[in-house]
Amino acid sequence: MKLSGVMPPITTPFQDGNLALDKLRKNFQKWNKTGLSGYLVLGSNGEAVYLNEKEKMRMLEVSRESIPKSKIMMVGTGMESTQGTIRFTNQAARMGADCALVVTPSYFKGSMKPQILYDHLIAVAEASQIGILIYNVPQFTGINLEAEWVAKLSEHPNIVGIKDSSGNIGQLSDIIHFSNKEFSVFVGSAPVFFPALCVGAVGGILAVAQVVPQACVNILNLFKKGKMDEARTLQSRMTPLAKGVTTKYGIGGLKMAMDLVGYFGGHPRLPLKRPGKEVEEELKELFMRLKES
Amino acid sequence: MKLSGVMPPITTPFQDGNLALDKLRKNFQKWNKTGLSGYLVLGSNGEAVYLNEKEKMRMLEVSRESIPKSKIMMVGTGMESTQGTIRFTNQAARMGADCALVVTPSYFKGSMKPQILYDHLIAVAEASQIGILIYNVPQFTGINLEAEWVAKLSEHPNIVGIKDSSGNIGQLSDIIHFSNKEFSVFVGSAPVFFPALCVGAVGGILAVAQVVPQACVNILNLFKKGKMDEARTLQSRMTPLAKGVTTKYGIGGLKMAMDLVGYFGGHPRLPLKRPGKEVEEELKELFMRLKES
Amino acid sequence: MKLSGVMPPITTPFQDGNLALDKLRKNFQKWNKTGLSGYLVLGSNGEAVYLNEKEKMRMLEVSRESIPKSKIMMVGTGMESTQGTIRFTNQAARMGADCALVVTPSYFKGSMKPQILYDHLIAVAEASQIGILIYNVPQFTGINLEAEWVAKLSEHPNIVGIKDSSGNIGQLSDIIHFSNKEFSVFVGSAPVFFPALCVGAVGGILAVAQVVPQACVNILNLFKKGKMDEARTLQSRMTPLAKGVTTKYGIGGLKMAMDLVGYFGGHPRLPLKRPGKEVEEELKELFMRLKES
Amino acid sequence: MKLSGVMPPITTPFQDGNLALDKLRKNFQKWNKTGLSGYLVLGSNGEAVYLNEKEKMRMLEVSRESIPKSKIMMVGTGMESTQGTIRFTNQAARMGADCALVVTPSYFKGSMKPQILYDHLIAVAEASQIGILIYNVPQFTGINLEAEWVAKLSEHPNIVGIKDSSGNIGQLSDIIHFSNKEFSVFVGSAPVFFPALCVGAVGGILAVAQVVPQACVNILNLFKKGKMDEARTLQSRMTPLAKGVTTKYGIGGLKMAMDLVGYFGGHPRLPLKRPGKEVEEELKELFMRLKES
DSSP states (O other), X not given: OOOOEEEOBOOOOEETTEEOHHXXXXXXXXXXXXXXXXXXXXXXGGTGGGOOHHHHHHHHHHHHHHSOTTSEEEEEOOOSSHHHHHHHHHHHHHTTOSEEEEXXXXXXXXXXXXXXXXXXXXXXXXXXXXXXXXXXXXXXXXXXXXXXXXXXXXXXXXXXXXXXXXXXHXXXXXXXXXXXXXXXXXXXXXXXXXXXXXXXXXXXXXXXXXXXXXXHHHHHHHHHTTOHHHHHHHHHHHHHHHHIIIIITHHHHHHHHHHHTXXXXXXOXXXXXXXXXXXXXXXXXXXXXXXXX | OOOOEEEOBOOOOEXXXXXXXHHHHHHHHHHHTSSOOEEEESSGGGTGGXXXXXXXXXXXXXXXXXXXXXXXXXXXXXXXXXXXXXXXXXXXXXXXXXXXXXXXXXXXXGGOOHHHHHHHHHHHHHHOSSEEEEEEOHHHHSOOOOHHHHHHHTTSTTEEEEEEOSOOHHHHHXXXXXXXXXXXXXXXXXXXXXXXXXXXXXXXEOGGGGTSHHHHHHHHHHHHTTOHHHHHHHHHHHHHHHHIIIXXXXXXXXXXXHHHTTSOOOOOOTTSOOOOHHHHHHHHHHHHHHHOO | OOOOEEEOBOOOOEETTXXXXXXXXXXXXXXXXXXXXXXXXXXXXXXXXXXXXXHHHHHHHHHHHXXXXXXXXXXXXXXXXXXXXXXXXXXXXXXXXXXXXXXXXXXXXXGOOHHHHHHHHHHHHHHOSSEEEEEEOHHHHSOOOOHHHHHHHTTSTTEEEEEEOSOOHHHHHHHHHHSOTTOEEEEOOGGGHHHHHHTTOOEEEOGGGGTSHHHHHHHHHHHHTTOHHHHHHHHHHHHHHHHIIIIITHHHHHHHHHHHTTSOOOOOOTTSOOOOHHHHHHHHHHHHHHHOO | OOOOEEEOBOOOOEETTEEOHHHHHHHHHHHHTSSOOEEXXXXXXXXXXXXXXXXXXXXXXXXXXXXXXXXXXXXXXOOSSHHHHHHHHHHHHHTTOSEEEEEOOOTTGGGOOHHHHHHHHHHHHHHOSSEXXXXXXXXXXXXXXXXXXXXXXXXXXXXXXXXXXXOOHHHHHHHHHHSOTXXXXXXXXXXXXXXXXXXXXOEEEOGGGGTSHHHHHHHHHHHHTTOHHHHHHHHHHHHHHHHIIIIITHHHHHHHHHHHTTSOOOOOOTTSOOOOHHHHHXXXXXXHHHHOO
């Protein structure tokens, strides 16, 4: 199975500071009716760095129950240490994950040379019971894994893809061109979803896809049908919303947007905050702009 | 006239440290037979920062004589001061330039706020006898002019386009989406020429286009005919060469590549140097790879 | 009690991948005989991000047993979430820590605005049973907390100091000048220990101090006696070693250096590695250079 | 003669867009009565990048007439090309300059490797009739020349010093420690003037010194007398003003500050601007704060 399509990195719902798993189930019920090909659980937008181990297990349980077998269940399992990453990846495998997304370790930036990252990812791939995807996200990690190293890693049979959130389309082109043909390249930055498809990406793992799943899926479908102008236009109308729920207002903004369109968003954990009323108005306007055509 | 197509930022030929204008004429004779839509004279790759005023005038004279009226003569005229830029832009106009490329001033980085750059470009546009294009090249200037400011500038009737060399396709999409429809958006980074066309760029001002003009023009033509896969493949084969003659080996590498394919390249001015023999071998291999299909 | 003096951020010893607590006890026995004023346990150099909760508890237990009451026991307790940080800070307090070092959260860089960091640190200070110090370390977090915000935080009675590892002496001067006079400013970058003292720092929390504690203490003592030239000279002789065991060879290099001078260093956890033999030779030479005078 | 002391990089006065040389003469008359050891003419703060060749010559003429032989006349002569730099350096020599400050070329950032910069500076030193100082100013050039390369350059008999404006005191310490003992190391960043003296700098080339020359000279004198606390306190009181007239409000702010204390400042050339009235109030307050003790 080669992975593809549109997948949201789902948020983790909280009420009174605790996991709100019934809210998660309801979100899944709605998402499952859309054209999304799967879900990323415990990704950055899932506030994985704010969850303790027990909470992570509960998120996996409920997600596994809620995700139909026809859709992909990808889990963010990257830790700073190699042994911690292997342990949690196999835990996710036992909980039923289809594949794991492994972020490049980054705390000791100066020491995370390409060869160190390569060895780490190969060690995880060797030990993992499920296929792994590399997660390259320089805006969070301060580290960029260059195309030539991704290409080398793509030759390992258990490294099945990458989510590249750099937003760098030249780099994405190089990754696609130089990597193994079985390797699934996802873009992780919604404002460049359409150009990423143009250079050969198989899909996108996009925060905004949990708010407007159908718009994202439509861009992909229009592209597949060769309707380039329509795809590009839809992309341009979606971009301001995509920026609003990520770089501009962060997870607090994303959760607010979810609430505005009938999903449960709620509050992020501190130190993150939900933005104020004025942002709600701005987000409403961005939804409007997307609908107009 | 809306500008478009593939244009090289031509190098300035030197022999024994002096301008070699007969070599320039011969280069033009060869380029004129290709599908290039025009030329950028005195751009970054023209080592404009290494030329004195008299030398610049001579370059303009010989270029004007050599460029047929059917092709665009664009001239790099940006100086650090507003008055210097205006003066030289109108000098270029008098020498027969069709339009001027004005780089964002950058020496006093901390003071070059968007409003300051906006006022500068508007002042130049107001005073210029020919249309101007904005030149955004963060890798040289350390300054990036964001899409919303470009969009505002695009409303001025004498600001007719932009060369964006950031390599940031998301930004290029935004520029195209938000700018005036008469505004010509060129990409200035060859490795993302194809994705730039996908998001709506009208052409490219590409260093590698003076070495392999036809390959660049072919990407554009394939794209226009809707042959996306072929365009993308040709782009991927050209990208390593494009990087070799810019980011990797700089103007010295570009001039060496010119010599390898029958143009006159020669040496750049010091402190720039021509790379050694081992780079010549590498460049030859990159040419080979481009030819294979 | 105003904190001051030279303190090492101690490494965590491993054997066969597990905590080697007897080795830790022996290291403490040696360190306790020097002029060090205290220790930072579970700091960055303690590989805290590679330890699970049980391992952290064990490190605190053994450290508490080994550190005499006359010396400071500071513990790194910063987590990404506010609630996680509060919980672990008070756990450290119950285990006998004298004070806690709280790193700025950093995973969601784009959202970590100064006000968010301020609110986080105030919330931790309010809830903590022991005094806290701010840990500003841009090279790991990608975030810098500016002097004006540190000054505001210094007014809180339970925020007792800062470890600033930016290496920026201008910033350190401003922090000292604008902060509350009871606030203890430590420098966290050994190559600027002497100039930090000149601008008013009360001490240093320095990785190299666990390898050559006496040299670091001597710089402080020479400075206090007004022997500026001698202090500066000793600093210059120590700087190459300080760089070798931090920026240049990371924690692997630091542990190797410890082994060379009679402490237990051992291996860091993967993905970090111990450097090869050639680095051992280089480190030996750096020790030599420090001894010569 | 080993260079030392406090020197301002003087501004270039304009009236109605033209050089106002009588104003320059009057500024010199006032400055000459202070403890300044010399002047930097045509530095960054002299808006050298906004002057044409004739204007530069006039600035040199009038400066030479106005600067007594007992004070140093240093001239900024760095151009992007090696031949341009040599030509202008020797022109400055013929106009009576005592030494030249040569900025690292920077337009082609990617190509300006340390070896290229080294070769450039050696070539200039070889050809120059006067001693040259290296000008390292990453905030303008985007390039930092590291201490080990400066140390190598310091061995050339005609490379007599450096102005390091990086603000990095660790780097300054290394430069001083590893360079030839005859080599004069000036700091170019006023907020770290005092710590720079502590690590061994011979003086400062400081924008704020043309506004409050005596305060700067006093810091140096207090330091020389071993009055560390007083020197540090004066530094801390001067720092906010120093930032106001450089990083915060740029050359426009510097010129405004000059007007406030009886020098002629006037307007910078466009695109730079003079800040508004509210900045004038802020600057007045900063002068007040400096005077209080």
